[in-house]
Amino acid sequence: MDKGRNAFAAVSNELQDVTRIMVSNIEDVIHRGEALNILESRASDLSHLSKKYREDARQLNRRTAVFKLFIAIGVASILFLIFRFVYF
Numbered sequence: 001m002d003k004g005r006n007a008f009a010a011v012s013n014e015l016q017d018v019t020r021i022m023v024s025n026i027e028d029v030i031h032r033g034e035a036l037n038i039l040e041s042r043a044s045d046l047s048h049l050s051k052k053y054r055e056d057a058r059q060l061n062r063r064t065a066v067f068k069l070f071i072a073i074g075v076a077s078i079l080f081l082i083f084r085f086v087y088f
Helices: 002-087
Strands: none
């Protein structure tokens, strides 16, 4: 009978060890899932910010091009007026 109790105790101890390992593994999976959710959220935010940056960069490039065009028109107008008053 003593062998049976020892075997039962050994099996019970192994079962408790397996249970602890399984609980630990499940907790690790839950933490990984939370980390993946955080990573997904950050990736989504980064994608949104990169789209906004691209739109802002395009708008800034347009403004700069228009500003350069106005400067060129202004310089050409001034040169035209100088040329007109000097030679005519």
